[in-house]
Amino acid sequence: MLRYLAKKLITLVALLFFVSITVFAVLFVLPGDPAQIILGINATPEALAALRADLGLDKSFWGQYREWVGNLLAGRSHHSIHYKMPVFDLIVDSLAVTGPMALMAMGFAVLISLPLGIYAARNQNRHGDVTVMFFTQLGLATPEFWFGILLILLLSVQLGWFSAGGFPGWAADPIGAFKALLLPAFALGVIRAAILTRLTRSSMLEVLREDYVRTARAKGLRERSVIYVHALRNALIPVLTIMGLQLGQLLAGAIIIENVYFLPGLGRLVFNAIGQRDLPVVRDIVLFMAAAVVVVNFVIDVAYAYVDPRIKIN
Amino acid sequence: MNTPLLGIEELSVGFDTPEGKARAVDRVSFALERGETLGVVGESGCGKSVTALSILGLVPSPPGVIESGAIRFENSDLIGSPPEALRRIRGRDIAMIFQEPMTSLNPVLPIGRQVAEPLMVHRGLNRKEALDQAAQWLERVKIPDARRRMGDYPHHLSGGMRQRVMIAMAMVCRPKLLIADEPTTALDVTIQAQILALMVGLKQEMGMSLLLITHNLGVVAQMAARVVVMYAGQVVEEAVVSELFGRPFHPYTRGLLRSMPDPAGRPDGGSRRLSEIPGIVPAITEAIVGCKFAGRCPHAFGRCREQAPGLFDIAGGQRARCWLSRFPERRRTDA
Structure with missing residues (x-):
């Protein structure tokens, strides 16, 4: 485990070095x-x-x-040219928006995709499966900002259940802050659920044909345990990979959705900083995003070893 | 006369394939008495495994469909049983072990838990009691240091050890019938003998019946009292072991016996040339008029290609699906 951590740490440092050179070079030649x-x-x-x-x-x-x-x-910490404050503080503030939103989005994605994927696999080629596949296809083709706008139109403008955008801050209004993140997280989650559902379905279909699933049935286990204990754990292994990539992506900021919902998140911060040529902010955030992706991948590696005992962390 | 423990009557199982309907099992009938060991022999694809899976209702469906027939187990017809009733029988009254111990155990669950599961489901034991009994069973199937290995995963074990785990898992609920589908095929010869000995010991101890499915005639000779020979989805011959090896009737059975290497060699010191059955098994999607073996049979005559033979009684319970039983003069002596 220690050796593994050391290896990961070296990877992280090497990666950050390359990212720093690249970012710096790109911004250096930027007009x-x-x-x-x-x-x-x-x-x-x-x-x-x-x-x-x-x-x-x-x-x-x-x-x-x-x-x-x-x-x-x-x-x-460097100082932001535009905001006249330490970049570190800017990142911490915007992460308080982006972090919870990313986790909530993944929560939605998992809650939607696992049951749907399992359901579709168990009803392969029947009506239920075809319906699920139709909607995932739709999800894959839907831009998330458009879905976000639809949600605003329906739930904020028409029904008035949510505010149409903005973020009151965790300290000032925790419930309001949570509600402000709910819609964008849902928009992000649903779109990601589309691919995860398909992945869960195909992975599950493969696993359901395995000998050990037949063994589980031959033992007289209830269908519930066959599916959720014996099949799902094996089927999750490839799904975890994609979940990790998605979470890393989300932590790196959902630039468009944050703009649609006027959220002071990481994506909006970097978006504005690029426009304002606030180079210290851009550089540090990109570096931070790269680090976040590496750390998430590390967490996924550990999760792998937990799900699949054949994978040893070393 | 007691009713047999298991009676399969006119069982037909079909599979939908892109090439059309394939009949993997074609009106198969046989019975298994309490405490008896019945061998089912045949080459790959002859329908023996599908027959076994049908007993437990585990034929993958779709594409598999049980088209007709009955499977009587202790006076209830398993084919008509509701899925929940069948589930309660699986693992409790009828257990099954499979050919590939490498893939038949779940790679992500500890073996102790996998062995304990049937006890929790069928006997209502709590986790601790079930794991305790599972450990006893692992000791009984001679897993060294069993209690300490309860938390091991299948990839920690060798093939032979995994098959022992499979056997323990099948035995925990003391089933009345154990179906073993090629239990030793994937194992080394020395390990095969150990596994067979283990199964014989457990069978005698528990008084259960054993349905042994294999393509290995040596295993059948060693283990079974009676043998059913299957070819292209049909039972072609049924006999007690001594009859089958001493006086095989069906040309296919004779071919099988002749294609078995004889390690003892001939008494005169020379070795017999290994013979093979010419031709290949017809595809199960093929519609065949007459005997399915006629195309490969050295004795085939006109009638064999025109009309399918029934399963005729030969003598002393021996039955064969062959027109030679009615027209013995057609048997050629040189073949």
Whole structure:
């Protein structure tokens, strides 16, 4: 386990190094001058030069990169050009929105996809299965922002059950904050459930043909235990992989949905930061997202070993 | 006269395939007495496994359909039984072990739990009691250090050990009938002998009946009292073991016996040339008029290709599905 952790840690460091170089290079060649954006088009060349020097933009590529990484390694948070506050605080604040929303979305996805996938597999090629497959096809073809807008139209505008967007903050109004995340999480979850349902179905169909499922039936087990104990655990193994990828993706921010619902999440933060050429924010967030994906994958690896004893963590 | 423990009557099982309806089991009948060991022999695809699965109602459906017939077990017809009643019989009164111990155990559950499950379902034991009895059974089937291995997973065990686990799992509820579908085929020869010995011991101890399905005539000779030979979904010969090996009637049975290697060799020291049955088994989707074996039979004559033979009595309970029983003069001596 310790060796495994060490290996994962080395992977994480290597990955973050490559991501940092890439992000930095991309932002370095990105047109648009942060100093110009901050000071406006009427700024004098002297003022621009002074601000560039202040921001460290006059240094060479490697000089700027060293400064950025040096600060990160020393644990010094960069300052957002636009928000005038530490990037670390910005990430923590927006993660308080994106994190719970991602988990809720995965919760919805799992609650929808597992029962539907199992049901479809058990009724292969019958009406129920065909219906489920039809709706998953629809789900695969539906853009989540459009589904999010539909939900707003129905549940917020027509029925008035939810606010149409915005986020009151956890401290000010915990219930309101939870409700604000419910619709976007549902929109994200339903779309992800489409692929997970299909995956669960096909994985389940494969497992139901296995000899050990026949053995379980030959023992006289109830159909419930045959399906949920003997078959499902085996069928979950490939499904877990995709769940992990989806969760990583969601943690990295659902840019479009956060914009539809006006949520101050990670996706919106990075989206705005790119527009404002708030380079310190963009760099640090992208690096954070990469780290989040690696950490989620690690959690999935551990979950694998828990579900499948043949997989040893080492 | 007691009724037999298990009576299969005119059982037909079909499968829907893209090539049409395939009749895997074609009006098969045989009976199994209490405490008896019956061998069912035949090559791959002859319908012996499907027959066994039909008894437990485990024929995969779709595509499999039990088309007609009856399976009587202790005076109830299993085919007409509601699924819940059949489920209660499975694992409690009739248990089954399968050919592939590698794939027949669930890879993600500890073996102790898998052995204990039937006790919880059928005997209503709680988890602790069931696991305790499961451990005793694992000891009985000679898993070394059984109590400590309860938490092991199937991939920790060798093939022979896994088959022992399968046997323990089948035996925990003390079934009246054990169906063993090629129980030793996937195992090394030395392990085969151990597993067979274990099964014989348990059978005698428990007084249960054994339905032994195999393609291995050696195993049948060693284990069974009576033998049913199947070919292309049909019973072609039925006899007590000594008759079958001493005076096989059906040309297919004779062919099978001749294609069995004889480790003792001939008395004169030379070795007999191993013979094979010419031709291949007809596809089960093929509609065949007459005897299904006629195409491969060295004795086949006109009638064999025109009319399907019934299962005729030969003598002393021996039966054969062959026109030679009515026209013995047609048997060619050179074949």
